[in-house]
Amino acid sequence: MRARxxxxxxxxxxxxxxxxxxxxxxxxxxxxxxxxxxPSPARxxxxxxxxxxxxxxxxxxxxxxxxLGFGLSFLxxxxxxxxxxxxxxxxxxxxxxxxxxxxxxxxxVAPLLIIWFGFGLLPKMLVVTLTTFFxxxxxxxxxxxxxxxxxxxxxxxxxxGRLRTFRxxxxxSALPYFFAGLRVSITYAVIGAVFAExxxxxxxxxxxxxxQKSAFRTDLVFAAVAVxxxxxxxxxxxxxxxxxxxxxxxxxxxxxGRS
Amino acid sequence: MSPTRAGEHPGTDAPGPxxxxxxxxxxxxxxxxxDVLRGLDLSVRPGEFAAVIGPSGSGKSTLFNLVSGLDxxxxxxVLVDGAPADLRSRQVAYMPxxxxxxxxxxxxxxxxLGLEAQGTRRREARKRAVGLFEAFGLDGFQGSYxxxxxxxxxxxxxxxxxxxxxxxxxxxxEPFGALDSLTRTEMQLWLAEMxxxxxxxxxxxxxDIREAVMLADTxxxxxxxxxxxxxxxxxxxxxxRGLDALADPAFAETxxxxxxxxxxxxxxxxxxxxxxxxxxQDRPAEAGIR
Numbered sequence: 001m002r003a004r005x006x007x008x009x010x011x012x013x014x015x016x017x018x019x020x021x022x023x024x025x026x027x028x029x030x031x032x033x034x035x036x037x038x039p040s041p042a043r044x045x046x047x048x049x050x051x052x053x054x055x056x057x058x059x060x061x062x063x064x065x066x067x068l069g070f071g072l073s074f075l076x077x078x079x080x081x082x083x084x085x086x087x088x089x090x091x092x093x094x095x096x097x098x099x100x101x102x103x104x105x106x107x108x109v110a111p112l113l114i115i116w117f118g119f120g121l122l123p124k125m126l127v128v129t130l131t132t133f134f135x136x137x138x139x140x141x142x143x144x145x146x147x148x149x150x151x152x153x154x155x156x157x158x159x160x161g162r163l164r165t166f167r168x169x170x171x172x173s174a175l176p177y178f179f180a181g182l183r184v185s186i187t188y189a190v191i192g193a194v195f196a197e198x199x200x201x202x203x204x205x206x207x208x209x210x211x212q213k214s215a216f217r218t219d220l221v222f223a224a225v226a227v228x229x230x231x232x233x234x235x236x237x238x239x240x241x242x243x244x245x246x247x248x249x250x251x252x253x254x255x256x257g258r259s
Numbered sequence: 260m261s262p263t264r265a266g267e268h269p270g271t272d273a274p275g276p277x278x279x280x281x282x283x284x285x286x287x288x289x290x291x292x293x294d295v296l297r298g299l300d301l302s303v304r305p306g307e308f309a310a311v312i313g314p315s316g317s318g319k320s321t322l323f324n325l326v327s328g329l330d331x332x333x334x335x336x337v338l339v340d341g342a343p344a345d346l347r348s349r350q351v352a353y354m355p356x357x358x359x360x361x362x363x364x365x366x367x368x369x370x371x372l373g374l375e376a377q378g379t380r381r382r383e384a385r386k387r388a389v390g391l392f393e394a395f396g397l398d399g400f401q402g403s404y405x406x407x408x409x410x411x412x413x414x415x416x417x418x419x420x421x422x423x424x425x426x427x428x429x430x431x432x433e434p435f436g437a438l439d440s441l442t443r444t445e446m447q448l449w450l451a452e453m454x455x456x457x458x459x460x461x462x463x464x465x466x467d468i469r470e471a472v473m474l475a476d477t478x479x480x481x482x483x484x485x486x487x488x489x490x491x492x493x494x495x496x497x498x499x500r501g502l503d504a505l506a507d508p509a510f511a512e513t514x515x516x517x518x519x520x521x522x523x524x525x526x527x528x529x530x531x532x533x534x535x536x537x538x539x540q541d542r543p544a545e546a547g548i549r
Contacts, residue, residue: 150359153355154359155376157327157328157351158352158372159349159378160377223308229424249363253404
């Protein structure tokens with residue numbers, strides 16, 4: 001039953017994608033487009049497959065940067081959001097700065113990070129953290145703040161202190177918000193890593209794209225782009241799996257609604 | 260957490276019968292320019308079922324906040340078993356109007372929440388809560404989520420969460436207000452039965468005159484803001500009360516008396532009782548202001 005529903009949801013975007021690829025394929029062969037300008041999808045696939053070892057070798061560092069940077073972002077977002085929730089002073093002092101930090105162009109910061117921290121893992125992690133931190137922290141803080149006031153009153157009347165109230169009500173109420181933020185920021189994460197590699201790296205999909213571009217291997221640039229997209233989609237899908245594990249009641253509720 | 264927690268076993272360590280379980284004396288409370296309560300007196304005996312009824316906006320929730328210790332009065336005192344009510348002494352268990360069952364907790368975990376909130380370990384809390392499931396008609400629903408329960412069951416779960424704390428005073432804030440009338444009647448009969456069985460001391464706030472008469476020993480009628488108790492009416496119905504009670508002439512008569520007090524804003528202590536009712540004329544004395 002569930003498989004059928006998934007299928008029903010999946011076929012329209014798949015159909016659109018297939019049509020687009022077919023149109024692209026048709027255009028490149030019919031108009032004899034130079035493959036260094038626009039390779040056909042078949043060529044991208046064929047060359048990508050041929051160079052799969054290279055692609056894979058460059059995917060791993062990108063994935064590592066993404067996951068580590070995102071992990072750091074996760075810790076920082078929880079720390080800051082909890083701090084904002086507990087302290088009015090922190091809220092007044094930090095929140096505007098957090099918003100302001102979003103206006104700093106990563107384009108300018110990424111090369112600086114390379115200058116400061118070298119070509120290794122750390123500057124890439126930091127770029128990922130910078131691009132994903134805000135949606136996470138902001139959603140989490142909003143989630144804490146959206147806790148039902150009546151529920152807070154009830155807990156207080158039962159004798160729960162601030163920490164216990166936080167654990168028993170505020171954190172669980174904030175989790176759906178957190179997952180909303182997680183989905184926004186995870187889509188930025190891979191792009192952040194690729195971008196950081198563009199600014200300078202030894203390996204990774206970003207630097208791979210740049211090298212292939214310089215060698216006029218547009219087909220392999222497209223192949224690397226496809227891998228990047230797949231990574232993002234996989235991570236995006238993983239947030240749903242995680243949510244299902246952490247909030248099993250949500251799914252039970254949806255199923256109840258259907259039956 | 261204190262070793263001598265009053266009310267750990269309500270009923271067994273009750274102080275003398277002369278000492279009220281809950282004693283609200285001359286309580287006033289205002290918020291800025293808004294006078295909500297002024298000189299409110301109210302007293303509840305151990306094991307008594309008291310109802311507080313009043314026009315909407317008459318400060319019932321303010322009264323509740325004071326009794327549960329969430330808020331402090333500007334003047335007057337709130338005593339539970341002779342000691343001032345405050346949050347830490349854990350004398351009052353409060354059941355809010357909304358059931359406030361958390362969607363992310365199973366029914367069992369929801370009913371254990373009150374204990375967890377006061378610091379009981381989770382396992383112990385669940386063990387104590389589960390012991391009441393059968394009596395509350397919730398057996399078999401321990402692992403369900405609140406949205407899978409009917410309205411009446413949700414209220415019973417919320418009451419279980421309150422009762423399992425075994426505090427000396429139960430404070431129920433319009434617990435059945437959101438239910439349809441059929442379920443509400445069912446729940447009222449059930450609550451009457453549970454009260455009979457467990458001997459709780461209950462303060463029930465309600466808009467519903469019939470509910471007050473059906474359930475309470477004593478009905479305290481509030482004036483509009485700034486609120487005080489304008490009249491305390493004893494309900495002369497026998498216990499245990501079932502649906503038959505509704506047919507008792509005393510039921511309608513008591514309802515009528517409460518309605519009269521609520522409608523007549525300028526109630527005087529020596530108010531003349533209208534002749535068109537079949538009220539025994541030797542009775543109004545007990546309805547006087549206390």
